[in-house]
Amino acid sequence: MTAADASNSGTTLIDALLSASAAGIIELLSPYPPGWGGALLVGLLHSIEIALGATCLGLLIGTGGAYGKLYGGPVVRDLLAVYTTIVRAVPELVLILLLYYAGTDLINQALTAMGYQRVDISGLAAGIAVLGFVQGAYSTEVIRGAILAIPQGQIEAARAYGMSPGLLLRRITLPAMLPFAIPGLANLWLIATKDTALLAVVGFYELALATRQAAGVTKAYFTFFFAAGVLYLLLSLFSNLIIGRIEAWSRRGMPSLKEAR
């Protein structure tokens, strides 16, 4: 066999392998049952649900926490400082395990003490609660900083008009702090979407776990983890687009950042 023949057969072999693997990849990733694309998309949907829920819960905790840190009594302030310090110093993975076991245990003990049956807590609710608790610590700091960045005169003016604290929060503090808080909160949203992957370690069905199952069954590890990476990346890039819109909206009526420079 001459060298030309050898190289020729080599290229045909590579061609055959490439087309076969390309067809195989498309088959593996197709959204209908023999393929696993559908399972990945369901996993992505669960990830987004958990991230949305956790961010909303985190915002609620964060707003309350920031108010407590700024206007609360000394005990409230110290307890909140302990909360934010501990949550930010311990790895999310450890917190997720700890809160998941402790949370389900506490709820079940409370239920049995009150004479009810033990319940299985749904993965979605537990995931949202655990990640929301973690997000709350970070958003507390972000929102506290944003409230401090509001010119003090605006709040004083609102008080001078005789606004009640609730009205002050709704009409002045929240809208005025938004442009300062959006960059930090957007960062937290991106962290939340990525932290949902950690829930795979505890066994919640979301994108990372779906990918792991698909890869384990088909043995096409590289294909599936790569596909999952692309899905997460698309989610991040899409979020960035939306965040840009929201930031522009929250800064309406303010001088643009470029002119400020």
Next chain:
Amino acid sequence: MTGETAIINIVARTSLWLQPHRIVLILVALGLVLGATFFMRWDWLPQYYEMGLLGIWRSLWILAVTCVLGFLLAVPLGLAQATGSFWFAAPAKVFCTVIRGTPLLIQLWLLYYGLGSLFPQYPWIRESWMWPYLRQAWPYGVLALTLSFAGYEGEVMRGAFAGVPKGQLEAARAFGMTRWKTFRRIWLPQAFYRALPTLTGETVLQLKSTPLVATISVIDIFAVSSKVRQDTYLTYEPLLLLALIYMTITGILVFAFSRIEARIPNKIG
């Protein structure tokens, strides 16, 4: 004289800090700790003591190696984005976006399970000197954590390099420094000082990412605690101790970085 005033200062500060409600809170915390010590099971500690120390050592070692290597990689990444031509800046930008846009867990699994399952197909890889290392888990963990740190820190270094005032670099050129010398003596140190506060945060974040390597069978402190939980069927004790260990390491890191920051001249720019 100065010693006396220093002592008085410390006493005054402590008495200001130690208000009645804080004393109560500290007592409550002490009660919780004592309760945990006496009412929870800790008899497994002597058996897993050595394994735990080895696990802590491994976690710290992974943290140190990946932070140093990641920072070394972040400097060219930041430089390419701050000043490089399009052909240097675009790949660096894409790298940072991809690393920051995907979860570390997926990157880790892509490298370990994905690449790890592809390698054995190639005889020349199996015959090379790298093969004994490629069959173990830790090189993939170190690689993934290094790339992740480089991706996040590269973005920070871009801002730091761009933030050094032009006049400093022009002055260096006016002194007749070569480009390399300007970079080594002026640009890099000043950019590093600017990046240092964020470097503290990134290092703590990196510490909090190290337990992920336990998912690819590296035995770090997190994996040790998982083993204790499996062997003894205890849920809370190993996890609480683990949280305490991570909090201690975080505290030490933050303290060490604050000492380094205090040594740096703060009149830059």
